[in-house]
Amino acid sequence: xxxxxxxxxxxxxxxxxxxxxxxxxxxxxxxxxxxxxxxxxxxxxxxxxxxxxxxxxxxxxxxxxxxxxxxxxxxxxxxxxxxxxxxxxxxxxxxxxxxxxxxxxxxxxxxxxxxxxxxxxxxxxxxxxxxxxxxxxxxxxxxxxxxxxxxxxxxxxxxxxxxxxxxxxxxxxxxxxxxx
Amino acid sequence: xxxxxxxxxxxxxxxxxxxxxxxxxxxxxxxxxxxxxxxxxxxxxxxxxxxxxxxxxxxxxxxxxxxxxxxxxxxxxxxxxxxxxxxxxxxxxxxxxxxxxxxxxxxxxxx
Numbered sequence: 001x002x003x004x005x006x007x008x009x010x011x012x013x014x015x016x017x018x019x020x021x022x023x024x025x026x027x028x029x030x031x032x033x034x035x036x037x038x039x040x041x042x043x044x045x046x047x048x049x050x051x052x053x054x055x056x057x058x059x060x061x062x063x064x065x066x067x068x069x070x071x072x073x074x075x076x077x078x079x080x081x082x083x084x085x086x087x088x089x090x091x092x093x094x095x096x097x098x099x100x101x102x103x104x105x106x107x108x109x110x111x112x113x114x115x116x117x118x119x120x121x122x123x124x125x126x127x128x129x130x131x132x133x134x135x136x137x138x139x140x141x142x143x144x145x146x147x148x149x150x151x152x153x154x155x156x157x158x159x160x161x162x163x164x165x166x167x168x169x170x171x172x173x174x175x176x177x178x179x180x
Numbered sequence: 181x182x183x184x185x186x187x188x189x190x191x192x193x194x195x196x197x198x199x200x201x202x203x204x205x206x207x208x209x210x211x212x213x214x215x216x217x218x219x220x221x222x223x224x225x226x227x228x229x230x231x232x233x234x235x236x237x238x239x240x241x242x243x244x245x246x247x248x249x250x251x252x253x254x255x256x257x258x259x260x261x262x263x264x265x266x267x268x269x270x271x272x273x274x275x276x277x278x279x280x281x282x283x284x285x286x287x288x289x290x291x
Contacts, residue, residue, distance in 0.1 A: 046196070046261040049269035079226075080258065142270065174259040174271075175193040 003115040006134060006167045010038070010125040011113035015072065017101035018089040023070060026129065033068035035132070035158045036125040037151070040116040040176065042075045043091055044082040047173035048119040050141040054148040055120065058137075059100040062155055069100035074111035075119070075177040083177070111176055118173035124154045124164070132158050135169030184243045184285035187219045191229075191237035194259035196271035200238040203272060207279045211286065229255040236260025240273060240281070243288075247281035248273060 004011070014024045025036060039055055041048045059069035075083035085104045092102050105111055114123060124133035133154035138146035150169055157164040188204060190197035205215035223234045235253040237260055239246060248262065262270045265277075 044258060044261065046259050046269050046271035049261060050271070052269075080256065142268070144268070172195065177258070 004113075004123075004131055004134070006132065006164075007130050009129050010036075010123065010131050011110065013105075013110045013113070015070075015103035015105055015110060016085075017103050018085065018092050021101070023101050023103055025070065025125065033066055034127050035062075035067045035155055037062070037067065037069040037155070038114070038123040038125065039069065039071050040074060040111055040114070040119055040121040041071050042073050042080075042083050042119040042174070042177075043087055044075075044080060045119045045174035047141050051120050051137050051148070051173075054137055054144060054146075055122075055151075056099055058148050058151055058155070059098070061152075063099060065159060067155060067159070071098070071100055071102045072105050072110060073102065073119075074105035074108045074116065076108070076179045077106075078179070080177050108176075108179060116171075116176055118171045118175060120173050121171040121176075122151055124151070124158060126158050132164045133167050134171070136172045141172065182286065183213060183217065184282065185219070186213075186217065186282070187221065187241045189221050189223050189232060189234055189237070189239040189241070191223050191234075191257045191259075193257060194237040194271065196259060197238045200240065200272040203275050204240060204278055207275060207282055211279070211282055213282065213286075223257065226255075226257060229257055238272065240278060242281045242285045245281075245285075247277060 012026055014022050016022055073083055073088055077084040088102050092098050122137055126132040137148035137151045140146055154164045188201055208215040223229050223232055234255055235250040236258045259271050262273045264270050264274045
C-alpha cells in the first residue's frame, strides 16, 4: 500500500459523482482552486457518519473562499452494498443534495494511490498540487463542537500561504473495505 | 444476585471495541456485577459472522439478547452504527442503553 507523504504531489484522478458527472483533480499545480479537500468516506461507517455534518459544513463554509471539496467512496460495494453507487445517489438525494460532489472510486485505485486507510481519511491539496494535510477532521468524532478544527486550521494555513502547522494527524475510522 | 451472561463480539478491523468494552465493564461494575466475567469474542471471517448473526462491531449481548436488536440488518465484518439518545451517530452504544440492558437482565434473573 502506498503511503503518501506531506509535500508530495497529490495523485491525479477523474471520478464520477452520483449523477454521472466527472470530476478531476490535477496534481500538477494546474488546479484552479486555492485548496482542494479530498475526503475518503462512505455510507455505513459510524465514524464517517459522526463527522459527516462537520465535513459538509467545511465544504459549505470554504466554498465561499473557492475551496473545492470532493467526497470519495472507495469501499467494495459487492460485499458492502450500502456503499454502491445507487446507495450513494439515494443518500445524496435524501439529503436534498450535498455542497460537494460524492464520487465513486469503483476500482479503488484513487484510495490506493493516496494510501487512504479509513473512512474518513482527509487530505488537503495545496494550489501547487502538494499534499498539505492528511488525517482526521478533528480530535474527537464524538464532539460536534470541535467543528473539524484540524481541517479548518489546515485550510486557513494553505489559504494564507503558510506551511500547515499541524500537517499530519492520525486518521480514525472504519478500515477501507478493499476488494478481495 | 443472579449474574447475567454478558458477551462482547468484535471485529478487529473496527477500532471501537476497546472503548465499548471499557464502557461495558464500567456499567457492570456500577451495578455490582463482576466486569471480568464479560466474554469477549473476535469475529474474523464472513462465515463466522453469519454463524454468530454478527451485524457489526461491537455487538453486546446480555443473556444472549442483543442490547439493540438489529432487526433484518445483514451480517458483515464492519463497524456497527449506533445512535446515541441525543440522535448522534456513534461507533459504540449509548452507555445508558448498555446499563438499561444489564439492569433488565438482572431484574429478570432475580426470583
